[in-house]
Amino acid sequence: MTALPLSLFIYFLTFINPVSRQQKLFFSYNWVPSMGINFDFLVDGLSLLFALMITGIGALVFLYTSAYMQGDRYLDRFYGYLCLFMGAMLGMVLSDNIFTLFVFWELTSISSFFLIGYNNESKASRKSALISLTVTGLGGFFLLAAFALIGNITGTYSINEMIGSAAVLKAHELYLLIIIFLFIAAFSKSAQFPLHFWLPGAMKAPTPVSTYLHSATMVKAGIYLLARFTPVLGGVLVWNNTLTIVGGFTMVYAAFHSIFKKDLKEILAFSTISALGMLVFLLGLGTSEALLAATVYIVVHALYKAGLFLVTGIIDHETGTRKIFKLSGLRKVMMPVAIAGLLAMISNAGIPPSFGFIGKDLIYESALQLNMNATVLTAVAVLANTLLLYASILVGIKPFAGPLPDTYKEVHLPDWRLWVPPLFLGAVGIILGLFPVIVEGGIITPALLSMHPTAPKIHLKLWHGFNLVLGLSAVTIMGGLLLYFSLKPSIRHEVWLAKFNKLSPQNLAIYLSRKFRDFAGLWTRLLQNGYVRIYVLVIISFLTALLAYQSFTQVRFYVDPAKISPLTSAEMVVMLILITAILYLVYTPSRLAAVAAMGVIGYCICLIFVFYSAPDLAMTQFAVDTLTVILFVLVLYRLPKYITYSNWLIRLRDGLVALFFGLLITILGLEVLNEPTSKETTQFFAENSYTLAKGKNVVNVILVDYRGIDTMVEITVLTIAALGVFALLKLQLNKYDQEL
Template sequence: MLIAILLGFLFSLLLVFTGKFFKGKPGIISAAIPLVLFGYFLQFIPEISAGGTIVHSYSWVPSFGVNLDFTLDGLSLLFSLMITGIGFLVFVYTAAYLKNHKYLDRFYGYLSMFMAAMLGLVLSDNLITLFVFWELTSISSFFLIGFNNSNPESRKSAITALAITGLGGLSLLAGALVLGSVGGSYSIDELMNSSGEIAASPYYILIAILIFGAAFTKSAQFPFHFWLPGAMKAPTPVSTYLHSATMVKAGIYLLMRMTPVLGNQEFWNSTLIIVGSITMVYAAIHTLFRTDLKGILAYSTISALGILVFLIGQGTEAALLAAAVFIVVHALYKATLFLVTGIIDHQTLSRDVTILRGLRKVMLPVAIAGFLAAISSAGIPPTIGFLGKELTYESTLALVGTPLLWIALILITKILLLHAGFVAGISPFIGQLPERFEKTKKPGILLWGPPIILSVAGIVFGVFPGIIEGSLIKPVVAAMGQDAGDQHLQLWHGFNTVLWLSVATIVIGTVLYFTIKPSQKLVKMVTRVEYISPESIISGFWSLFNKFSSLWTRIFQNGYLRNYVSTILVFLIGLTGYVLYNTANFSMDFSTLSEITVYEIVVVTILLIAVFFVVFTRSRLAAVASMGVMGLAICLIFVFYSAPDLAMTQFSIDTLTVILFVLVLYRLPRYLKLSDYKTRIRDGVLALSFGSIITILILEVLAQPVNMEISEYYAQNAYLLAHGKNVVNVILVDFRGSDTFMEISVLAIAAIGVFGLLKLRLKKTDQR
């Protein structure tokens, strides 16, 4: 299973060296990767449908309870098949959609990386591992959304998506750490067995909020939804893959996976129902005020995600069954509509639904796919969309409390989604073909083939729901801790309330479709109230934050090293002084200190004279020489206190530093007075205060009892384990060899950078 996850990453790495090969027609070969993975996961259907679970575990950081644990059950199998199956069709579609694009190989690399990250996410049984793959999906989606990097709007959309989902990633990490601490494990399977203890924990609400933060940002729930419409700047294969079947469903997957751990609690269920209902209605209404096909599909996607959150919040067997079915429904029809929109844009160079008409005459297969997807989104029999709509109504009717409110909200949402599906899947193909589109060419089979396959699958699964009932849908419900054994998928449920709600949805939605047409007038109406939208409000806070950051930078990051040092010292003086004032008892027994000798008095006096000379001299060379005197005085102090190694090190470094200073100062202009007496007095007070704080701190440390355990360990084992008689050297080279190696590496990198700057020869036009 680990190889299956890493395959996408390995292919991305391979493209770095063989990218030219995949830029042309051979690029379609890359579709073999998701196809092979799709076949790999298909073979597990019999075992999973029989109630089995496939577990693979690989040791990673066992001391922290972090391992590469992967579990394939009904829930992860459904998502894995969607990721690889739709991924295969998107790879094929991309070969034609981005044909001859100079960065086609790069696009395949990003797409493969994203596919691998999504597989790792849905298969992970360890919370920390899940977080790692979660962040990899955000990073790879950033590259995909911003693929057209020459377009400022694409770059902005990519950054916005990364910022919102990245914030959710931090929330997930915090939630995982707290949950692992409370539950005693990072294994999701083990946490399921501790759900009672977790629910009784005082940290339960905090954990739930953190998990909500991750899921709501990733799955574009209100008020974090606005990043998704902006992400439509990405090429259509990205919109299809990320925003219908994979990335936006990662948050849904997280909620479903966490339901057995955190679900069946009032806070969990109520929050999901409220947030989901707000999101689904809000986004569904927005579809009426959009004329761009991708914009309509984006908001209808947000609304569909809201429906899924709403169903997960209900938490019943019927609701979870409806959610499982609707995941399949939405993936099939929304991926189809995105692919159809991409074909229209590719062939006509337009996505404006107000001018697109009659395209069935020039692209009939595309029109068929769009029509089938539209009726599936509308929930018209015999599509699987009808099954999903019926199950949604059925579970909502069983809600305790105020079912009429929830029925009204879900009914309004379904009606508006029917309207959106018809506008996106039917409107561009009916009516008279405009003259401007008469010369539109019929797309090749690589373009219209994938949407046909997906749309036909929606019909097949609707007519024969048994194909997916036992193999995919019921195992999903079982993975969430419910038993859907008595539930069956079928087109006909008899004459009941659910049927009449479906009929009302179809009739009212169809009337609405013929009554309300997308127009610029509707777009202007919603633009007038754009200032109160979550995006505008958050953008306002973002602007204020930028202004504050600029002010902060001008004050504290103004380019003067002296200012940086002063700021750090003031902070340390304030913090350390406050702690010492409240905790220090100043019980130092000075009789335990060694006596002060005349040699020490002389050396310290010389040291102080050198300090004053550095401060007040007007000669750079004299200042450098005085600094050398200070260094030699410190060397003598080390010698007095039996530290010859430190003295030699100090002597070597100090001598080298003085030489370097002299060489550098030789090239500088004559001495300039850059500070007045007030500045020097301020700096002097600051230096004396910091020195006093350090002195008091050292005295406090000396007054504390000393634990010699570590020192004795090093002294006893330096020669036995490392065969060295110099304990300090052994510690640096052997016991802490990795630290020393990294420090050497940092110094080497810095030296290379300095050498590069010294050798840099800029043209006069590039110099500043």
């Protein structure tokens, strides 16, 4: 299976040359062309950067999986989920059509649900998968709303074409609503506070999933969305300030939590949230320097985070634990793994000569060059990086340092497919630090220009001389080391932090979900309780309220008497019989008598149709009423003839609802007389019924030809109803019921 992502990685490498020359490559395949929704794909600097990350790290994850999950009985299913996930991510980052992007966006949520809940026999895994799907699915709903508004305003669904309409979007009155919807989508996917809580729970997934999810795919989707729409919606104060504040708070909040966690994967989960906050923070700063720092940091984070997760998986696989206070001395039995952890930690900490050092310097440089709040924002970045350095030491060095406990003396170096991928990633982080020119022109610069087309030419280098940025890097490293030697891992820290769980966003979300469930239960018991009479009452009451509102706001309550024809003696007799039958129907205690009265009402309506020259309707009504009376008699034959199922208050309520509804229908029927009549439809059917459908009876032609499908569905419904009645007639009660 490794050949699939590896082949795709090699394929995307072939695009580096044209993309480095600022070429944009388009690929289009028809899907729903009538709606402007097609599989339109764009390969530019930004999409190529993410595509290379997804396939490159994907190849290593697939190789790692072949050993890590060897012997798993559902391994083929796991690979299927993983391939679906990779394909969805590639489709998302390459899509130029916003609705195609949305489809792939949702596919990432669905496929990650299967991956996170892969161990479906575990209640914790199932719960984590549901939480992640709920949060990211909520974001998808808002993303669709944002895309619908953007497409309506710009008149195009192409992201590349929207750049030309950026000024129109930013000046539009719905701009604020659009970016709020977009932010909710991006923050839910990329785990920004307060929508971050689903990500630590996703650690219940197997380590290959956690690695892929945290380094190159799922959580980077929100970052990609913000980066892609930066030239379309960015550059406005509310855009920049929101991203800066949310990203800055998230990176410090999550980094602070990471230092108190004692599970290796939990430490990495919170450090991932912090790193994502750092990226949102940089996108919020919005300058060319900040966007360059974000581009470099995307690569840096993918390399070291994948490496640390793979190392954590090896430790868990070989020792059976991820508790940091139980691990030490593993370098003596797994030296290549220890080296891989060390290299990943160096890149995470931003220690020269790693690529992470270049990325950290760019972060500090971009913060220092701001005209306002430069000191505060730089201090926030230094604090977050210091805490992250401590967390990286806990994961990358702590399990391998110190003496080896007797418990782990039997531990041995695992299969090469497990330790080669993290070692390779760690080596790449060092190589790119020493030779940043490898990615500068072909990957970093084109990605930067995709977000900031007027960005000045860049040149990445490891050494910038002795300056303030270097001093801040030194402060970060010294602060992280000092924190490591002074703050020893202890279970007491987690216990102390647990005191504040009641105020955590996760607990608040769970509380709200329970209240929502309680409300849903109440709503179901009241309105969707399985009683048809309640359903009919609710529907009629709603229609009555709606018609009453329309009537009292728009109806003039005036009818020209000249438009009302006088009643004939025959019509008056029929109406008298009709009213008498209705009164008898309401007050009779016998069901069979009520059914007979309903039949009389139906036949009176048939006569009215005859009086007004509609014999076909009269015949139809006559047949339906006759059949209805027969069916009711058969159904009610075995039921008690005289019994009351409701008290007088319920009957009064039903009577008032029916009376009010009938009154409104009467008013609207009279109001129709004030509306001008149009004969276009009548003329069309009269002129074309015989020539097109070869029928002289216009009504029959309409029923059979022009609306034949509708008539067929009506016949089907009647057939199903007849079968249901027949089944009721043939129903044989069991012996116990008969005895009762």
